[in-house]
Structure formats: C-alpha cells, structure tokens
Amino acid sequence: MTSPLKQHGADERLPLYQQLRDDLAGKIRAQIWQPGQLMPSETELKSSYQVAIGTVRKAIEALIAEGLVERSHGKGTFVRKASFDNSLFRFFRFESADGQRQVPRSTIVRRQVVKATAYVSSALQLDTGAPVIELLRLRLVDKQPVLAENIYLCATRFHALLEMPTDDFGDLLYPLYERQCGQIVASAKEVLTIEAVTPAQADLLKLAPNTSVAVIERLALGSDGMPLEWRQSRGAASKFRYSVEIR
Amino acid sequence: MTSPLKQHGADERLPLYQQLRDDLAGKIRAQIWQPGQLMPSETELKSSYQVAIGTVRKAIEALIAEGLVERSHGKGTFVRKASFDNSLFRFFRFESADGQRQVPRSTIVRRQVVKATAYVSSALQLDTGAPVIELLRLRLVDKQPVLAENIYLCATRFHALLEMPTDDFGDLLYPLYERQCGQIVASAKEVLTIEAVTPAQADLLKLAPNTSVAVIERLALGSDGMPLEWRQSRGAASKFRYSVEIR
DNA sequence: TAGTGGTCTAGACCACATG
C-alpha cells in the first residue's frame, strides 16, 4: 500500500504522470525494487497511487524510454539491470581466434594512491590534490593486450579496494565496486578521440611507436548523478569501428 | 476527407494505431504533406480515419519517435525536414580562425562516370559494372582542406549532374540532388573507422605521409529506403572527436 | 475567441504467460 503522490512532496506543477514517473524512478534508485526484479503491476500502481491506469502507463512508458525498466507482455514490468561494462564493443571489434566476442580478461598492472590532478579532481568533483586511487589496467583477448586503462577513483569512497589483493579484482570492475564499496554505476558519458601512442602505452599494448590509438574517456556516474569513476581506455586505432544511423 | 483505413489495403493483423502510422508515414513519403508543412490536426485525422483520438495520438507519437514529425502545442503537427548534411559535426571539430563552426566550403576536384566496383554496386543495389558518377570533393575551412570525399551516385538517376558545371554545385549536395534530380535523402547510415592516409589523400589534405585519418562511410537513403548515394569522407584523426551518453 | 495539442479519466476487450 503505497500512499498517493500528494504525500510524497512531489512538485504539483508537473503533470501527474511525470510526478508518478519521478516517484517510481526514486524507488528504483533507492533499490526498493531491485534490478532484474518484477515491479508492481499497472493495476496495483493504479490503486496504490489512486490515479487512472492510463496515467500509470504514461509514467512507465517514460521509464522505458529512459531505459530504466522493461515490460514483458503477460509477465510484468521489470527493473532493468545496468550493464554497459561491455560498452567497449560499441567502439572496438575484439574477437578471439575463433571469432567470438568475449569480455576481455583484466590484469591490474599497478595500484597506487596519488593526489588528483586538476583535471581528474574536477571530473570527479573533488578538491584539487585530494587523494585518488589510480589503477593501471590491461585488458587481454587471447592473452594479447588490446586495451590499456587508467582509472581514477575517490580514495575515501573506494578505500576498500586498497585492502584486497588486485588479483582478486576479477574481469569486471563495476560489480566489484558494488560488492566491496556499495557504489553502483548507473550511467556514463564517453568521449572518443584519436592520438599517437606514447612510448609507455606502446610498450604495454605491444604497438609500434607512433601508431594511432583511439582514446575513450569515460565518466561513470551513480544513480544520483554523482561522478564515481573517471577512466581513459586506449586501444589500437586499427581495431576501431563504430556505426550510427542518422536522419 | 480521407477514407477509413479499411480501404487502404492496410495489414489488418497489425494494431490499428500501427496501420494508421503506416498510412500517415506513406503520405509523408509521398510528399502529400510536404516537409515543414502543417499536417491535419488530431481531430481532423480522428474523423477522417474514423478512429478514437487516443489511437491518432499513439500513431503520431510513433512518428515523433522516428523523427518524421514534430508537434508544437497550440500550433499543430509538422512534417520534419531532414537536415543532416552537417552531421559531420557529430564526428569532427572544424573551427575557423574565429572559433566559429561553419559549413565547410566545397570544391569538386573531379567528376567522372565509371563502372561500379563490386562494393559500390552492392551498396547502391546496382548491377556490378553499372555506370556510376564518381565525384571527388574537397571540403575547406578557412581555405584549408579538412575533408576529402569520394562520392558515388547511380548515373541514370543522377545524370542531370553531368550536364551542369561542377562550379555550380554549391557547398551542399543534398539540396542539389533534390533540385536537379528530384532525389530526396531521408536518412543515412554511417560507419566510422581509422586508417593510415594514402599518398594521394595526404596530398589533397596536406597531411604528412602515414598520419591517421578517420574514415566515415555513409550510405544515404531515400524515403522509400532505396540507397541513393554512397560516400567516403576522410579527415585528419587529430580533428576527430565524438561523445556519447550510455546507461 | 477559436483551434491546437497535452493531460487525465474510466472502462471494455484482446493477447500473452503461467500454473
């Protein structure tokens, strides 16, 4: 029995379905309905919020457009799990010898606490010089290095990562952040550019000097929009491929 | 006074609002309602098609999601004009000396009729060896070359382009296609990769040998989905920049 | 003031998934 919207301090100037959308989105963010789980049916929401069913549907359609939930005819409405750790496939074509796409293996090459540079601190909304964890990570397909990553995390928020061996980090970091630090990545912004490879990176990636690399800078955000992680990923430009449809 | 859907040979297995969407989309494609023009109001559509107003709204919402029309409260629903000739800004940062973004100037360097290669003919859905117009075009900002383009067009469909001086082509090709050949580009697919520059291209773009270029391959389609033009655009990788938001 | 799209309601019926 959820109470009607009036008691939730919603902005009454907004359309009802928007207020409802905000309230539902809040419950998803607050993990009251967990990712992958079924959320209440249209009929339940209709009676608990005391609105017409059409209004419920408009609110849910908005959530679908934002990618927060998914509907399945006859089954119900499900909270979507954020899963974009493999978003690199958007930009790169990594294939193993048998032509399969797979999540690259990961190795943490270095882990250290450093003072945030001006750029990193502004990206993560920290004070300049605040302590950040820097991870240097290599990603491999068929044991060949394909991506080199520099990752920066607020040291206080993620200090749990300093207290475990880097070998236990596994191939995906975001589930680790969630398990060890209670930090959930909900969205991200990426910027893609092309540079000449530096000698150090060339060495890591086993590339000839002065070849080109594609650089993906990603700022990962929590569900409240707070920046959690900033990273740069570099991979050989020759493996790069991206397609769009425009109109 | 449009007649109800039954008389339009619509697929009755589809939901009503989908059938309506298809019919409306057809009228837009057939230019019965022209780009930029007002289309009939919800009330008019409701009575001419004999459906409920909610059904009309759902059909129009679908058209909005596809980017075919735009609604403006109090004014009406308008057919959207396709305008993505400047879509290169999506991928490149071209700025003139004063920091302004502007449509690059164009020069046609070469125009000739050639037999379509296997690749071009399959992209344009022509027989292999069919005659195609090949344009070599250079785009300039502040008189500096920034993009080199190879453009391929079906020679029969676009033969009007052979009968006018290339100096009169102007800076934008799609309006030219529309004026001179009656061919309207409605959408496009682009694929982006990175290559080393060829000697010929390096010369055109005034780049050092072996530097990297970003290559954008674009297939431009008519409103009926027929491929009209295939082009490759190459520009210095150093000017390249692209950003996305993911979730 | 008239016409447009935007919101909201209330309910009927259908199609899909599951036990």
Add this chain to the structure above:
DNA sequence: ATGTGGTCTAGACCACTAT
C-alpha cells in the same frame, strides 16, 4: 483460470498560439 501488459474507445478539461 488468472493475472499481466497491449489496444481501443469516448469524452472532459487544461494550456498554448494565433487573430
């Protein structure tokens, strides 16, 4: 058989734009 989302209807009222 039951519950879910999907379609469709019919109409009231509001907010914006133009004249």
